Amino acid sequence: MSAEPDGPEGRLRRFATIWSRAVYPVTSTSLTRAEFEEELLPLARRLSGLLRAHSFDAEGAKAVGAALVDAHCTDPEALTRTLDCVDAYLVLYCGEEDPEAPQDAPRLRSSRLQHALAAGYAQALRERTLAEQESIAQAALRAQGVVAQALHASEARFRAVFEGAAIGIGIADLDGHVLQVNGALLRMFGLSSQNLRDRRVQDWVHPEDAPQTWKLYEELVRGEREHYHMEKAFNRPDGTVLWTNLTVSLLRDADGDPQYQLALMEDTTERRLLNLRLRYEATHDALTGLPNRTLFFERLEKVLAAGEGQRFGLCYLDLDGFKTINDSLGHAAGDRLLVEVADRLQSCATAPGEMVARLGGDEFVALTTGPGTERTVDELAERIMTALITPISIDGRDLMVRGSLGIVEGPAGERTAAEVLRSADITMYRAKSAGGNRSELADPEADARAITRHGLTTALPTALERGEFFIEYQPLVHLGDGSVRGAEALVRWLHPQHGVLGPDRFIPLAEHTGLIVPLGRWVLEESIRQARAWRERYGEETAAGPLRINVNLSPCQLSHPGLVQDTVEILERAGVAPDALCLEVTESALIGADDDLLKPLRRLAEMGVDIALDDFGTGYSNLANLRRLPVNVLKLDRSFTQGMQRFPADPVDLKIVEGIVTLAHSLDLAVTVEGVETGAQAEQLRVLGCDTAQGWYYARPGPPERLHDLALMDATG
Amino acid sequence: MERPAWAPRSIDISVPSVSRIYDFYLGGSHNFEVDRNAARKAMEFMPGLPKVMQANRAFMRRAVRFAAREGVTQFLDIGSGIPTFGNVHEVARAAAPGARVVYVDHDPVAVAHSQAVLAGDADADVVAADLLGPAEILASPQVERLIDLNRPVALLLVAILHFVEDADDPYGAVAELRDALAPGSLLILTHASYEGIPLPVERAEGAVDVYKDIRNPLIMRSRDEIARFFEGYDMVEPGLVQMPHWRPDSAPEDEDPFAFSGFAGVGRTA
Numbered sequence: 001m002s003a004e005p006d007g008p009e010g011r012l013r014r015f016a017t018i019w020s021r022a023v024y025p026v027t028s029t030s031l032t033r034a035e036f037e038e039e040l041l042p043l044a045r046r047l048s049g050l051l052r053a054h055s056f057d058a059e060g061a062k063a064v065g066a067a068l069v070d071a072h073c074t075d076p077e078a079l080t081r082t083l084d085c086v087d088a089y090l091v092l093y094c095g096e097e098d099p100e101a102p103q104d105a106p107r108l109r110s111s112r113l114q115h116a117l118a119a120g121y122a123q124a125l126r127e128r129t130l131a132e133q134e135s136i137a138q139a140a141l142r143a144q145g146v147v148a149q150a151l152h153a154s155e156a157r158f159r160a161v162f163e164g165a166a167i168g169i170g171i172a173d174l175d176g177h178v179l180q181v182n183g184a185l186l187r188m189f190g191l192s193s194q195n196l197r198d199r200r201v202q203d204w205v206h207p208e209d210a211p212q213t214w215k216l217y218e219e220l221v222r223g224e225r226e227h228y229h230m231e232k233a234f235n236r237p238d239g240t241v242l243w244t245n246l247t248v249s250l251l252r253d254a255d256g257d258p259q260y261q262l263a264l265m266e267d268t269t270e271r272r273l274l275n276l277r278l279r280y281e282a283t284h285d286a287l288t289g290l291p292n293r294t295l296f297f298e299r300l301e302k303v304l305a306a307g308e309g310q311r312f313g314l315c316y317l318d319l320d321g322f323k324t325i326n327d328s329l330g331h332a333a334g335d336r337l338l339v340e341v342a343d344r345l346q347s348c349a350t351a352p353g354e355m356v357a358r359l360g361g362d363e364f365v366a367l368t369t370g371p372g373t374e375r376t377v378d379e380l381a382e383r384i385m386t387a388l389i390t391p392i393s394i395d396g397r398d399l400m401v402r403g404s405l406g407i408v409e410g411p412a413g414e415r416t417a418a419e420v421l422r423s424a425d426i427t428m429y430r431a432k433s434a435g436g437n438r439s440e441l442a443d444p445e446a447d448a449r450a451i452t453r454h455g456l457t458t459a460l461p462t463a464l465e466r467g468e469f470f471i472e473y474q475p476l477v478h479l480g481d482g483s484v485r486g487a488e489a490l491v492r493w494l495h496p497q498h499g500v501l502g503p504d505r506f507i508p509l510a511e512h513t514g515l516i517v518p519l520g521r522w523v524l525e526e527s528i529r530q531a532r533a534w535r536e537r538y539g540e541e542t543a544a545g546p547l548r549i550n551v552n553l554s555p556c557q558l559s560h561p562g563l564v565q566d567t568v569e570i571l572e573r574a575g576v577a578p579d580a581l582c583l584e585v586t587e588s589a590l591i592g593a594d595d596d597l598l599k600p601l602r603r604l605a606e607m608g609v610d611i612a613l614d615d616f617g618t619g620y621s622n623l624a625n626l627r628r629l630p631v632n633v634l635k636l637d638r639s640f641t642q643g644m645q646r647f648p649a650d651p652v653d654l655k656i657v658e659g660i661v662t663l664a665h666s667l668d669l670a671v672t673v674e675g676v677e678t679g680a681q682a683e684q685l686r687v688l689g690c691d692t693a694q695g696w697y698y699a700r701p702g703p704p705e706r707l708h709d710l711a712l713m714d715a716t717g
Numbered sequence: 718m719e720r721p722a723w724a725p726r727s728i729d730i731s732v733p734s735v736s737r738i739y740d741f742y743l744g745g746s747h748n749f750e751v752d753r754n755a756a757r758k759a760m761e762f763m764p765g766l767p768k769v770m771q772a773n774r775a776f777m778r779r780a781v782r783f784a785a786r787e788g789v790t791q792f793l794d795i796g797s798g799i800p801t802f803g804n805v806h807e808v809a810r811a812a813a814p815g816a817r818v819v820y821v822d823h824d825p826v827a828v829a830h831s832q833a834v835l836a837g838d839a840d841a842d843v844v845a846a847d848l849l850g851p852a853e854i855l856a857s858p859q860v861e862r863l864i865d866l867n868r869p870v871a872l873l874l875v876a877i878l879h880f881v882e883d884a885d886d887p888y889g890a891v892a893e894l895r896d897a898l899a900p901g902s903l904l905i906l907t908h909a910s911y912e913g914i915p916l917p918v919e920r921a922e923g924a925v926d927v928y929k930d931i932r933n934p935l936i937m938r939s940r941d942e943i944a945r946f947f948e949g950y951d952m953v954e955p956g957l958v959q960m961p962h963w964r965p966d967s968a969p970e971d972e973d974p975f976a977f978s979g980f981a982g983v984g985r986t987a
Contacts, residue, residue, distance in 0.1 A: 025973070028744035028767060030774035030803040032966040072802055074744035132746035136737070136799070136826070139747075139833060140730050143825035147728045 008094075015085075015093040016044040022081040029072045039071050047086065048094035050113055051106060061113040062120025069124035079121050083114050168244070168265040171251075174221045174258055176201035188244070188267045190236045201261070206233040206241075220250050223258040231268065243269045285358040287335055288342030296357035296365060300417040303369045308413070313377025315366040315384055316406040316424035317345070320436035322362035325399060333394045338362060340392045341401060348383040351376075365424070377409045381439045404431035405439035426450040452498070457509045459495070464519055468494050471526050472701035476550065476672065476694050479686040486548030486582070488694060489527040490701045491519070503552075511556050520557040521566055527551045528574045528581065530704050535580065550582045550612065555589040564600045567609070578608035582633065586614045590629060598630060605630040612672065617660065626667055634664045636690070638675025644684045645677060654688065661689045728825050733931040735880060736798035736827040742767040743774065745801040747830065755931050762923030763916060765975025772960040772976035773876045773907050778808050779964055780905040780983055783953075784871040785812035789903055791870045793860070795821040795848050795894075796877025799830050805873060806841040815840065817863045821854055823847040848877060849885055851893040869901035878946060879909040879936050879979075880928075891946050895986065904950055904984040908943045909935060913959045915974040943980050950984030957982035 020037035029036055043064050050060045068078060087110065095106040162169055168185030172178045178197045186193060201217070210230055219225040227249040234242040244265040251260040283295035291299070303312045319341065326334035338358075345356045345364055353369040366384060368376045384405060391398035406427030408420055415423075423442045429450070431440040463469065473487035493501040510516040531549040557563060571578055583604065590598075590613070605611050612633035613626075617640060636657065643653030664671045673685050676695030685693060699706065733755040737748035741756045744767075748756075760766050781792065790813045794805045797820035809816035820835075820843040822828050831843035842859040854860060864870060872894060881887035895904065914921045921937075928935035944957050955962060959977040961969040 028742075028771055030771065030778045032775075033971070034967065072744060074746075129746040135833060136747040136749070136830060139799075139830035140728075140826045142829040142832075144728050144730075146829070147825060 008096075011093040012044055012048055013041070015048070015089050016041045018089055019044060019082065019085045022085050023068075023073055023078045026075045026077040026081065027071070027073045028075070036071070043067050044094075047090055047113065047117075051090055051094050051109055052096060056109060056112055058112075058116040058119075061116030062123065065117040065120025065122070066124035068121055069128050074125060074128070076125075079118060082121075083118060086110060086114050086117065168263075168267070170196075170263045170265075172201050172261050172263070174261065176203075176221070179260070185265065188242055188265065189234065190238060195237075201263075204234055206235060208233045208241075217248070220248060220261060221258070223250065223252075226250050231272075232265075241269070242267065243272045285342075288339050288358050290342050290346065290364075291355060291357040293357065293359045296355070296359065296367070297417050297421075299355055299357075300367060300420065303367065304412050304415065304417055304420065306369070306412040309371055310369065310412040311371060311373040311410060312412060312420075313368040313373035313380065313407070313409040314420060314424050315377065315381050315439070316408070316421070316428045317364040317366070317384060317403045318428050318432065319362040320402040320404055320432065329394065329397075329399075336394050337392055337399060337401065340394075341388070344387040345384060348380060348387050354380065365421075373409055377407055381405055381407050385439060402437035404428050404436045406431055406442065407439055408442040422451075423447050453505075453509060456495070456498075456501070456506055457513060460506065460510055460513060460515050460519075463493060463495070464515065464522065468496070469519065469522065470494060471523060471530070471704075473530070473549075473704055473707050474694050474701040475699050475707055476548070476692050477698045479673075479682065479690055479693050484547070484707065485692055486550060487707050488550040488584070488701075489523060489530070489552070491523050507554065511554050514556065516554045516556045517560050517562075520554060521570075524551050524567065525570050525574075528570050528576050531580050532574045532576050533704070534707070535576070548580055548582050548610070550584055552584045552614065553589075555586070558585060558589055558601070559597060564603050567604060568607070578604075579610070582610035582612050584612045584614040584635065585631075587616050587618065590625075593629075598628075602630040605632070617656075623663065626663075626669075631669060633670045633672055634660070635672045635674060636660065638695075641673055641675045641681055641685065641695075644681045649680075649684055654684070657685070657690070658688050665689065730826065733933075734824055734826065735928070735931075735933050736822065736824045739770055739876070740799045740801050742770040743801050745799070747799045747801065755927055759924040759927040762920050762927070763914070763975070763978075765915070765973060765978070766924065768973040768975035769909075769978045770876075772972070773979075773981075774803055775976075776907060776960045776963055776981045777805070777873065777875050777905070778803060779966065780873075780903075780981075781805055781808045781871070782812045783964060783983065784903050784905070785809055785816065787903070789869045789871045789901070790816040791864045791868065792816065792818040792873060793821065793854075793864060793870055794818065794873040794875070795854065796874065796880075797822050797827070797831065797843070798824070799827050800834055806835075806838070817841070819844060819857075819859050819863050821846050821848070848874075848881065848887070849890050851890050851897070855894075855897050866897060867899050869903070870898050871903045871905055872898060874904070874906045874946070876907050876909070878906065878943075879938065880933055882934065882936055888945060888948075892948065895949060898986060900986055902986050903953070904947060904986075906943075906946055906983075907960060907979055907981040908946075909937055909979045910939060910943065911937050912940055912980075914978040940980055943982075947982065947984040950986050953983040953985055 016037055020033060020040045023040075024033045024036050027036065031039065046060060046064055050057055050064075053060075065079075068082060073079075073082075090110050090113075091106045162182050165182060165184055168182065168188050170178060170181040170185050177200060181193060181196055186196060189196060202214075205214070209232060213230060213232065216225065216228040216230070220228060227247060229245075229247045232244055232246045234244065236242050245268045246266075247264045249262045249264075250258050251262050253259045283292055283298075284290065285292045300312070300314070303310070322334065322337075325337060341362075341364070342356070342358060345366060349356045349366050349368070351368070355367045357365050357367075359365055366380055368380050370376065385403070388401050388403055391400050393399070406424045406429070408424045408427065410420075426447050427440050427442040430446055431438050434440065470492050472490050472492055474490060475484045476486045476488060477483070478485050491503055491507075493506050495501050507516065510519050527549045531547065534547045534549075553563075567581075567583075571581065583601075585601065601611055610632045611630055612635050613629065613631045614635045615637045616634045618637045640653055640657050640660075643650030644657075661671050670691040671689070672692045672694070673690045674694055676682050676685065676693045676697045678697055681695075682693060682697055730749060731751055733751045737752040738756045738759075740747040741753050756766075763769075784792070790809070792805050792809055797805070800820070805820070806816070806818040809818060818841040820831050820841070822831070822843065823846065825845060828843050828845040835841050835843060840863065842863060844854060844857045844859045846854045846857060848854075855866070860866075874891065878887050878891070881890075891904075898904075911918050911921055925935045925937060940957060947957070955964070957980050960979060960981045961972040961976045963981045963983075
């Protein structure tokens with residue numbers, strides 16, 4: 001609305017502007033001053049009207065005061081400035097000349113209006129203040145109600161968590177008085193809440209408490225530790241033991257001062273029992289109940305880790321011939337036998353630090369420890385051997401039980417458990433190969449040999465592929481004329497680390513692994529090839545007949561189905577006649593041989609291959625058996641000739657050799673003697689009627705060229 | 718220990734509240750003696766504090782009107798406090814009838830008061846939540862009901878960020894909110910700063926200490942630090958400026974010197 005500046009409307013606006021300028025700085029409105037002035041304009045108009053009204057209207061002026069409060073002029077300074085403004089300018093800008101009225105009537109009216117306006121302002125401000133106070137108080141109350149409700153819900157939730165938890169929860173003060181426990185904890189302890197609260201935490205001592213248990217507790221209640229965790233046992237009123245996984249925490253108040261202790265516990269009793277049982281089962285042999293290999297190793301390792309001055313003694317027992325018992329009487333009987341043996345062994349090791357375990361099968365170990373095991377281990381071994389003497393009665397039969405015992409004794413801290421056990425195993429095998437039913441004491445050299453044996457066994461297959469084997473030949477000399485009649489092929493192994501190894505070092509291993517068959521075939525091929533070379537060189541006939549090659553045949557080869565065919569093929573391929581070959585078979589290989597085993601030998605013999613019975617006289621020579629064996633030559637073991645190295649020769653040896661020679665010749669067998677080392681020996685044997693001989697006296701085994709030299713010497717000599 | 722989400726925030730009206738102190742500065746009586754004591758103590762150091770609050774309100778009013786003129790009719794006011802007068806929904810509706818507003822505050826009393834004020838108002842509501850839990854705010858039923866996040870929103874962070882310490886990562890919270898808003902959205906923000914206060918810093922620190930004493934520390938940030946809250950948003954003219962300089966309706970020279978304490982700005986996302 002535009003107005004004439006000097007018209008009534010313009011004057012009214014001027015008043016509103018002055019008023020708003022005066023009050024605006026003390027309001028808290030977010031309006032601009034211009035906007036604020038627009039808010040005041042109606043109020044100014046109203047005041048103007050009241051000033052000029054016929055009669056005084058207090059309520060109207062009060063309403064203007066109240067409107068000021070509504071315009072957020074809540075600072076009383078706004079009232080002061082309003083009143084000043086009204087007092088100074090209302091009459092000036094809004095009054096009108098009324099000649100009828102008294103001179104000071106407008107000022108009087110203005111003054112009364114100010115009083116009413118102030119009253120209206122005060123009343124409105126008071127009401128507004130009270131209303132706002134009420135509304136904020138209500139808001140606070142409602143907010144508190146919401147919070148209280150939430151707290152209540154939260155409290156209920158916490159209580160449900162506390163009561164419903166599967167884990168036992170208890171709270172005690174720092175003196176150990178139990179304040180509150182949950183249901184799970186009561187069930188674990190089998191106690192009523194009251195009974196539990198009558199006890200103090202410190203009363204729950206148990207003999208199985210870990211040593212630091214109560215130290216940790218004291219630290220916690222003193223506030224030096226925030227929590228600790230342990231496995232702890234508690235006695236239940238019914239006498240049983242409760243095992244728990246226990247965590248105790250310190251609860252502090254808002255200022256950080258220790259206030260309560262909180263225990264959380266999980267019942268681990270059953271798990272613990274199960275663990276114990278599993279542990280027992282994992283460490284004990286199900287059949288005999290003895291500790292098993294696992295437990296024994298743990299124990300042995302502990303013993304070996306013991307300090308200086310501590311020693312150990314170990315007996316490693318393997319029953320002799322257990323397989324036979326198992327095979328003939330059945331596994332049930334075998335098991336019962338093992339149980340009885342286990343019982344007897346157990347009774348042998350009763351001293352502290354002694355232990356018996358079953359390693360598996362029929363292998364048992366007994367361990368003794370302490371400083372004096374040099375003596376105690378012997379006693380232990382003796383007790384064991386004695387315990388086995390009494391026959392064991394199974395199904396009404398009295399079974400003789402014998403065992404081979406390997407003994408290892410030594411200081412702790414030098415060897416590992418595996419090394420000790422291997423040594424004991426090796427030693428036990430020594431006792432076994434010495435005939436069994438005996439004990440042997442470990443010997444480092446024997447161990448070393450056995451350990452080498454293991455290495456050799458694993459190296460054998462590649463050795464054959466790599467051509468590490470070669471053959472030496474030892475001449476066979478006719479005792480009658482001293483001529484070279486042939487040679488024995490002796491296989492050697494040029495081992496990359498161990499150098500040249502003799503057959504005694506690896507043939508048994510090759511037999512054990514089955515490699516003897518390909519190795520034997522190779523030896524045969526190689527020897528036959530050599531025989532052919534000789535024949536080409538010297539012709540079919542030497543002065544004393546064709547040169548023959550002797551090749552050893554192991555028991556394994558003997559029973560190999562391809563023996564005859566392989567041999568025939570090799571001979572044919574080389575174009576060598578069968579009579580140039582003599583196969584040497586040990587006497588022990590033929591003991592108890594049945595016709596099936598002899599058949600291939602017989603066929604070879606029929607073809608013209610000579611068969612020599614090697615090492616004759618070392619086994620249980622069954623002389624009656626000689627007749628049915630397809631044998632042409634007896635090779636007398638060197639043990640018979642040793643007695644003849646002396647002069648005069650041992651008369652008993654002489655008689656025996658003489659007897660054998662007579663027997664052999666009567667069966668149409670030639671006799672070859674091994675191990676001839678002196679001329680006297682050779683002469684003696686010739687007198688006794690032996691046919692051929694070999695030994696260092698003539699020549700050591702050597703390369704094939706050496707034989708060439710000998711043969712030449714023989715031919716020229 | 719971290720307070721679990723479902724545990725209630727404790728309420729203690731014997732402790733001064735920044736919302737009620739703010740109300741007192743604006744001439745309201747929605748406050749208790751503890752609030753007034755704290756307010757008066759701060760005013761001993763900075764007598765112009767009510768003018769600072771008033772400048773904040775005046776800026777907010779201009780910014781809301783600006784938003785409405787730009788066609789933004791959805792408002793999310795975080796840290797709304799106790800609405801004494803001239804609230805966002807009043808200003809917004811005056812400029813754009815039908816505007817929708819969601820207020821957010823973590824003070825249970827402020828929330829209860831807002832609920833009373835807004836009772837029966839279908840287009841405005843309040844959420845009890847914390848600025849530091851943006852996901853909770855955005856997923857609240859109130860926001861769900863009143864605000865379409867696929868359309869531009871005016872997000873108001875007026876006089877709130879200076880109550881959040883860096884350790885609580887206010888930048889992360891604001892970033893999360895910014896990222897949730899549709900293109901064309903506006904960020905309306907004011908923040909306290911030592912820059913612009915017509916007093917030596919030592920005196921202003923006295924007022925800051927009062928807030929520290931009531932466990933609601935006031936974090937004064939530099940203009941550059943405040944500008945980082947707008948990261949990724951384009952500043953609307955005249956940028957981040959002292960409050961009276963932001964699109965004034967009347968001459969800034971006429972403003973109280975204390976109105977220049979702190980910065981205000983509006984950012985827009987493309």
